[in-house]
Each structure stands twice: as structure tokens, then as C-alpha cells.
Amino acid sequence: MSTTLPTPRRQSTTGDVYESFCEGIRSLTGIDLSQYKRAQMERRIKTFAERRGTPDLMAYLAELKGSPEEREAFLDRVTINVSQLWRNPEQWAVIADKILPELAENGRIRAWSAGCSYGAEAYTLAALCARQAEKTPRLRAEIAGTDIDPRMVDKAREGRFSAADARDAKRPDLEKAFIREADGGWLAKPELKKMTRFSAGDLLRMRTQKDAYDLVLCRNTVIYFNEEVRDALHARLVECVRPGGYLVIGSTERVANAASLGLKSTHPFTYRKNEA
Ligand SMILES: C[S@@+](CC[C@H](N)C(=O)[O-])C[C@H]1O[C@@H](n2cnc3c(N)ncnc32)[C@H](O)[C@@H]1O
Numbered sequence: 001m002s003t004t005l006p007t008p009r010r011q012s013t014t015g016d017v018y019e020s021f022c023e024g025i026r027s028l029t030g031i032d033l034s035q036y037k038r039a040q041m042e043r044r045i046k047t048f049a050e051r052r053g054t055p056d057l058m059a060y061l062a063e064l065k066g067s068p069e070e071r072e073a074f075l076d077r078v079t080i081n082v083s084q085l086w087r088n089p090e091q092w093a094v095i096a097d098k099i100l101p102e103l104a105e106n107g108r109i110r111a112w113s114a115g116c117s118y119g120a121e122a123y124t125l126a127a128l129c130a131r132q133a134e135k136t137p138r139l140r141a142e143i144a145g146t147d148i149d150p151r152m153v154d155k156a157r158e159g160r161f162s163a164a165d166a167r168d169a170k171r172p173d174l175e176k177a178f179i180r181e182a183d184g185g186w187l188a189k190p191e192l193k194k195m196t197r198f199s200a201g202d203l204l205r206m207r208t209q210k211d212a213y214d215l216v217l218c219r220n221t222v223i224y225f226n227e228e229v230r231d232a233l234h235a236r237l238v239e240c241v242r243p244g245g246y247l248v249i250g251s252t253e254r255v256a257n258a259a260s261l262g263l264k265s266t267h268p269f270t271y272r273k274n275e276a
Contacts, residue, residue: 115221
């Protein structure tokens with residue numbers, strides 16, 4: 001399977017208003033909407049434009065060009081940043097009990113939260129690495145988080161989460177790794193912050209490094225991409241996992257042709273990359 005991502009469409013030659021709108025958004029924000037599932041994204045954008053009082057897409061594009069506030073609201077709508085601490089706890093149980101103990105044997109865990117939103121996934125992983133370090137002294141964990149939305153990346157650097165973000169987390173786990181705030185929210189302890197670093201980047205375009213990670217998490221991010229883009233992205237992520245390392249995807253997702261990418265499924269949502 002090719003790891004080359006499809007080339008973005010430049011100009012609508014068909015007079016397709018949605019394509020022209022996508023091209024305008026790409027020039028304005030750098031986000032390439034044509035890589036996302038069209039029916040879903042088009043519906044979402046049209047409904048939003050209508051609700052904002054400008055149902056004509058090209059007129060709405062002009063409005064977005066003139067108003068940074070409207071651009072903010074629009075990006076909130078299209079990039080869907082929903083996340084939470086310990087999201088899908090059954091996945092975290094597998095990561096904590098099976099994957100981290102195995103990876104810790106090397107004394108170092110290099111992980112990537114790809115499509116990290118405001119950091120809940122990266123900090124949950126950091127909390128579990130801190131717990132693993134109690135059993136594996138001198139364990140070093142380095143967790144990179146990247147997201148296309150720079151506002152989410154800024155928020156992730158703060159490491160601050162609301163009570164709602166923590167709704168699926170167990171109280172003792174939270175108290176160990178986070179500081180309770182006056183408003184009922186949770187702030188990541190400095191030891192977690194030391195393990196994490198966040199940067200903005202488009203998964204479809206950013207430079208990646210072969211075999212750079214022991215663990216790559218890409219959960220609830222590819223669901224918005226069309227299948228061609230999703231499969232090429234998965235192949236690209238697999239290249240970044242070192243042999244013997246893991247790729248973890250969302251609980252409702254799948255990697256097409258996992259075997260041909262050199263992956264063995266160890267649980268419904270975790271894959272181990274074959275050793276050479
Ligand atoms: C639903 S959140 C998932 C967050 C986290 N992985 C989780 O499962 O809780 C999806 C994130 O993917 C990001 N995203 C969407 N397209 C992206 C792209 N092309 N490159 C990087 N991030 C992207 C969005 O900005 C959003 O923050």
C-alpha cells in the first residue's frame with residue numbers, strides 16, 4: 001500500500017461550489033477540506049453557514065476572509081476537538097497492562113499522540129507512564145502531541161482539564177497525576193508536563209521520521225477522512241513505528257490491510273509492528 005498521500009485538489013474545474021469553497025479555505029487556513037469525507041463535511045459546513053446567516057458558501061467564504069472571529073467559530077465546527085481524559089477506559093487498560101510494561105523493558109518509551117486535540121490523550125498516557133516508572137526505575141517517557149489546530153496545541157501545553165473532561169477517569173488515578181483546581185477541574189502535575197511536548201502539524205503533510213516511535217496513538221481522528229486518505233495515513237503512521245512497537249487506533253476504527261503493512265492485531269484496536 002502506498003504511503004503517499006493524495007495530492008490536494010487545486011482549483012475546481014467543474015464549477016463545483018463546494019470544491020471552490022474548499023480551495024478558498026485551503027488558501028486561507030492551510031486546512032485541506034477535500035481530504036475529509038465529502039458528504040459529512042459538506043453537510044456540516046452548509047448547516048453551519050446557514051445558521052450563521054450566510055447560506056451561500058462563496059459569500060460565507062468572503063465573510064471568513066474578513067473576520068478572524070468567524071474563522072475561529074468555523075474552525076471549531078470543522079475540526080471537532082472532542083476529547084477527554086481516559087477516553088475509552090478499556091483501551092487504556094490494555095495500554096497500561098500489556099503495552100507499556102513490554103515497551104518499558106527498553107528503559108525508554110517514545111510515543112506520539114497524532115491528532116491530540118487539547119492533550120487529554122497525551123496526558124493520560126503520561127500518567128500511565130509515570131505509574132509504569134514506579135515499577136521500572138529510570139524509565140524515560142517522551143510523548144509528542146500534534147494537532148492541526150494551533151489553538152488546541154496552546155491549550156494542550158497548559159495541561160488543564162475540566163471536571164467534564166475527567167468524567168471517565170478514576171478518582172485515585174486523577175489525584176495521583178493531576179492537581180485539583182478550585183473550579184473542580186484538573187491541572188497536570190509538572191512531572192507529566194516534563195514528559196510531553198506539543199506542536200501544530202497537519203498529519204497529511206507534516207514531515208515524519210521512520211521508526212521514530214515505540215507507540216503511536218491515532219484515535220478518533222481518521223474517522224473524518226475519506227478512505228483513500230485514511231489508508232494512506234495509516235500506512236504513513238506505521239512507518240513511524242519501530243519494529244516491535246505499537247499503533248493504537250480508535251475503538252470504532254480499523255486499519256485496512258493491516259497484514260500487508262506488517263502489522264499484527266493484538267487487540268481489536270492495537271497493532272504490533274512485525275520485527276524484521
Ligand atoms: C476528535 S479529536 C481526537 C482527540 C484524541 N485523539 C482523542 O481520541 O480523544 C480529533 C482531532 O484531530 C485533529 N485533526 C483533524 N484533522 C487533522 C489533520 N489533518 N492533522 C492533524 N490533526 C487533525 C482535530 O483538530 C481534532 O483535535
